[in-house]
Each structure stands twice: as structure tokens, then as C-alpha cells.
Amino acid sequence: MNHYDVAIIGAGMAGASVASEIGGERSVLLLEAEDHPGYHATGRSAAFWTESYGGPLVQPLTSASRAFLENPPARFSSTGFLRPRGAVNIARADQTHLADQFLTDFADNELDLARWSWAQAASLMPGLKTQWTQVVYEPDCCDIDVAALHAAYLKDARRKGVALLCRAPVSQIRKVDGGWELVAGGEAHRAGQLVNAAGAWADNVARMAGVEPVGIQPLIRTMVQIETDPPSTQDMPLVVGLDGSFYFKPEAGGTYWLSPHDEIPAEPGDVAPDELSVAVAIDRFEKVLDVRVKRVVRKWAGLRSFAPDRLPVIGFDSVTEDYFWFAGQGGFGIQTAPATSKLARSLLLGEPRDDSLQMIDASLYAASRFAAET
Structure with missing residues (x-):
């Protein structure tokens, strides 16, 4: 032994x-x-x-991780793990309170957040539909390898x-x-x-x-990769619904990764996406951007676990x-x-x-x- x-x-x-x-x-x-x-x-x-992901009580852990992820010790990695992306947190015109609350939640956490207009958001996201007027921009968001x-x-x-x-x-x-x-x-x-x-x-x-x-409760999270017309571009930001109902980001080959931000209780195991969750993800995406979804490239699901x-x-x-x-x-x-x-x-x-x-x-x-x- x-x-x-x-x-x-x-x-x-x-x-x-x-x-x-x-x-x-x-x-x-x-x-x-x-x-x-x-x-x-x-x-x-x-x-x-x-x-901002995870809320103001998780944020200190995220912020404290940044320096290591950007510039790890040389013996750990010769390169960093972050690549600038930027995030646009959005809500509809009738959801002003969500943008206000988001800014209030992080008012004491020294995050770089800015209230933006629809036009500013649309300059980064061609095809953004006009009802998404409540925008908070988060420039420090990155992709992580x-x-x-x-x-x-x-x-x-x-x-x-x-x-x-x-x-x-x-x-x-x-x-x-x-x-x-x-x-x-x-x-x-x-x-x-x-x-x-x-x-x-x-x-x-x-x-x-x-x-x-x-x-500890395992929860299913669905992810979908789609091909659209016009395709995504790599300079587009992460887009997050302030109501917690979706997020999406551009991915390689002009595609998007999107999620309906679902949290379906499950037993621990090897989970798979269900067709309803995939359809919901696409529907919510189409309500945000004026693009045509050509096909689903792939779909998958994973388990998140929360106390x-x-x-x-x-x-x-x-x-x-x-x-x-x-x-x-x-x-x-x-x-x-x-x-x-x-x-x-x-x-x-x-x-x-x-x-x-x-x-x-x-x-x-x-x-x-x-x-x-x-």
C-alpha cells in the first residue's frame, strides 16, 4: 500500500x-x-x-487570479492564458432596472464598467436589434485558454x-x-x-x-456552436443577458458559441444536451442579433456544481x-x-x-x- x-x-x-x-x-x-x-x-x-461572472462575492477571487493568468511564472508557462475580448452586458428597453442593479452590485468592487448606448454596443455587434438599449460594457473580459x-x-x-x-x-x-x-x-x-x-x-x-x-448540486449547462449568415468576427465581444437568460461569443471559423444559461438539476454523470435546451438557446440568440442561423455545428452539455x-x-x-x-x-x-x-x-x-x-x-x-x- x-x-x-x-x-x-x-x-x-x-x-x-x-x-x-x-x-x-x-x-x-x-x-x-x-x-x-x-x-x-x-x-x-x-x-x-x-x-463580474459569479457576482460580487466571487469577483475578488477572479480579480486575484488575473496577474497569474496574464503573466504566469516562467517555469509554469512561457505564455499567458488570457486574450482580450471585452463583454457587453445587455437588457431590453423595459429592463433598465437590471442594468442599474448590475452597476450597483459592483459599485464597491472597483471593476471597469461603463454604461453604453445602443449605438456603442451596435458598433461592436453588427445586427444588434434595437430593443437592446440597456448596455453595460466590461472591457477587461478575456478569452481563457x-x-x-x-x-x-x-x-x-x-x-x-x-x-x-x-x-x-x-x-x-x-x-x-x-x-x-x-x-x-x-x-x-x-x-x-x-x-x-x-x-x-x-x-x-x-x-x-x-x-x-x-x-453540492450538479446542474446541466447546455452549449451550442452555430454557423450564421453573416458569420461572426473575432473582434466581437462576449454578450451576456443581464436577466441571466443567455450568453454567446464568437468562435473560430466565423461561428458562435451560445448558451441559454440553463441550470437543470441532475445526478452526477456524463450528461448530454437535450433538444429543447438547444432550441431555446438558438431562439434567444435570434432575438438579439439580426442574423440567419444556417446550421448547428455541434452541441454539448456539462455539469456545474454549486453549494x-x-x-x-x-x-x-x-x-x-x-x-x-x-x-x-x-x-x-x-x-x-x-x-x-x-x-x-x-x-x-x-x-x-x-x-x-x-x-x-x-x-x-x-x-x-x-x-x-x-
């Missing part, structure tokens, strides 16, 4: 980033149930980074001696003297600390370990020692990965926080916030 200081369950962006942060400081086992890491949520991301970031975390973890095991679903977890014993992929392992980075499976892993779940308050869960369980939650990262887990993994490192290693985290209120994300409810 192999012994490790820390075993991390899940090798998506969450698990890979934590492994990268604590590898070299501790002996680490990184377990992945699938044939390769990032098959579920990480590999199906819409791939944008925008500070999700695959490259995930690969860099995994490579860095390997360089630091982290042992990655794929095709190793965890079938048993039990508390033993000095830590945990796990059976994964038919093999037994021991670890002093257990990190639950299992995404949509986080509560299932908790139950297996005899830990009280915190209420009841829709904030990430980062920290030791309030009852079970040596059990660390790193879950509930919703749709913002990728854009916040540098900050959340550094926060996890400081807690796991018992060391001072990185300078980039000094303005972060870690209590907002602590697993102990659910103690009274359980």
Missing part, C-alpha cells in the same frame, strides 16, 4: 491546481476516475474570464512529484489512525489528508468518507479532521483557479497567504459556514 501526505480526488481544474500548489511541499496522490483529467466540467467550459491552463497545472504537478492515477474511480474511503485509506481503481492507498475536488461528485465522495455533505449559497467551498470540514473541501466552484472555477488553489495551499500547509490574496475574505468560502445547518 502506497502512503501519501495528501490524496486529492478529482483531477479537473480544481484538483490539478491544488496538486500543483502543494506538490513538492507534500507527497501527493491525484486520483481521476476517467481515462484522462478534465473530461467533465473542465473540458466543456465556455472559456471566458470576466470579473482552458486546455492550456489545465495542462500547465498537470505538468507542474508532475514536475513536483505528484502521482496522477487515471481510470481510478474511488470505491471506498475509510478513516484510519493517522488519516485515510482509499480504494481507487482496485488499489488501496493511504493518505494523511483527503482533498475533495470531485466537482459534481463532491457530496457523493463526502458520504463515502462518512462526512456530512454540504449540499446552496452559490459560493465555493474551500477549507477543512468543521467536524472531520484532515478532510478538506475544494468544491462548489460553479461556472467560475476555471477563471478563479489561481486564487482558489493558492488559498487552499495556505490552509492545507498552514502557511501565510500569498500576497495576491490579502484582500480575500476566506470566511466567505469556508466549509465551516455550513456547520450550523448540518
Whole structure:
């Protein structure tokens, strides 16, 4: 039986980033149930980074991640992971309150937001229909190279001696003297600390370990790639409905990626898009831009997972020692990965926080916030 200081369950962006942060400081086992890491949520991301996404309580984590994503350490990556895009947050003429509330929500967060006219938005989005007069422009929005970031975390973890095991679903977890014993992929392992980075499976892993779940709910998010006439252009922004009913962005080959921003409760698993969600996505897109949809290029779905308050869960369980939650990262887990993994490192290693985290209120994300409810 192999012994490790820390075993991390899940090798998506969450698990890979934590492994990268604590590898070299501790002996680490990184377990992945699938044939390769990032098959579920990480590999199906819409791939944008925008500070307003997730709301004002998530925004500090996004902002704290920016410097790393733009200019990572040379040994981590020779290039950054962000490419400027810009975002246009829009609402109809009868929805002025949504634009007002959006600006109010972020008034104290020092985001670069500007109230725009329809004409200003239309200059970036030819074909914008005239009813979309409520516009808030977010110039700092970027595309994020999700695959490259995930690969860099995994490579860095390997360089630091982290042992990655794929095709190793965890079938048993039990508390033993000095830590945990796990059976994964038919093999037994021991670890002093257990990190639950299992995404949509986080509560299932908790139950297996005899830990009280915190209420992580997997939700289906549908994505559609379409070809239009006229085609998209790469200088177009991300477009987000302020009512939370859609977003879309230009993609390679003159296509668009779009989503109806759906959140359909589901059991953890390999989900697929349903035709109604695809039709809703296209209908909402056609209500925004005066373009003709020629065909659906492809469609897919992924799982986002949220805690009841829709904030990430980062920290030791309030009852079970040596059990660390790193879950509930919703749709913002990728854009916040540098900050959340550094926060996890400081807690796991018992060391001072990185300078980039000094303005972060870690209590907002602590697993102990659910103690009274359980």
C-alpha cells in the first residue's frame, strides 16, 4: 500500500491546481476516475474570464487570479492564458432596472464598467436589434485558454512529484489512525489528508468518507456552436443577458458559441444536451442579433456544481479532521483557479497567504459556514 501526505480526488481544474500548489511541499496522490483529467466540467467550459461572472462575492477571487493568468511564472508557462475580448452586458428597453442593479452590485468592487448606448454596443455587434438599449460594457473580459491552463497545472504537478492515477474511480474511503485509506481503481492507498475536488461528485465522495455533505448540486449547462449568415468576427465581444437568460461569443471559423444559461438539476454523470435546451438557446440568440442561423455545428452539455449559497467551498470540514473541501466552484472555477488553489495551499500547509490574496475574505468560502445547518 502506497502512503501519501495528501490524496486529492478529482483531477479537473480544481484538483490539478491544488496538486500543483502543494506538490513538492507534500507527497501527493491525484486520483481521476476517467481515462484522462478534465473530461467533465473542465473540458466543456465556455472559456471566458470576466470579473463580474459569479457576482460580487466571487469577483475578488477572479480579480486575484488575473496577474497569474496574464503573466504566469516562467517555469509554469512561457505564455499567458488570457486574450482580450471585452463583454457587453445587455437588457431590453423595459429592463433598465437590471442594468442599474448590475452597476450597483459592483459599485464597491472597483471593476471597469461603463454604461453604453445602443449605438456603442451596435458598433461592436453588427445586427444588434434595437430593443437592446440597456448596455453595460466590461472591457477587461478575456478569452481563457482552458486546455492550456489545465495542462500547465498537470505538468507542474508532475514536475513536483505528484502521482496522477487515471481510470481510478474511488470505491471506498475509510478513516484510519493517522488519516485515510482509499480504494481507487482496485488499489488501496493511504493518505494523511483527503482533498475533495470531485466537482459534481463532491457530496457523493463526502458520504463515502462518512462526512456530512454540504449540499453540492450538479446542474446541466447546455452549449451550442452555430454557423450564421453573416458569420461572426473575432473582434466581437462576449454578450451576456443581464436577466441571466443567455450568453454567446464568437468562435473560430466565423461561428458562435451560445448558451441559454440553463441550470437543470441532475445526478452526477456524463450528461448530454437535450433538444429543447438547444432550441431555446438558438431562439434567444435570434432575438438579439439580426442574423440567419444556417446550421448547428455541434452541441454539448456539462455539469456545474454549486453549494446552496452559490459560493465555493474551500477549507477543512468543521467536524472531520484532515478532510478538506475544494468544491462548489460553479461556472467560475476555471477563471478563479489561481486564487482558489493558492488559498487552499495556505490552509492545507498552514502557511501565510500569498500576497495576491490579502484582500480575500476566506470566511466567505469556508466549509465551516455550513456547520450550523448540518
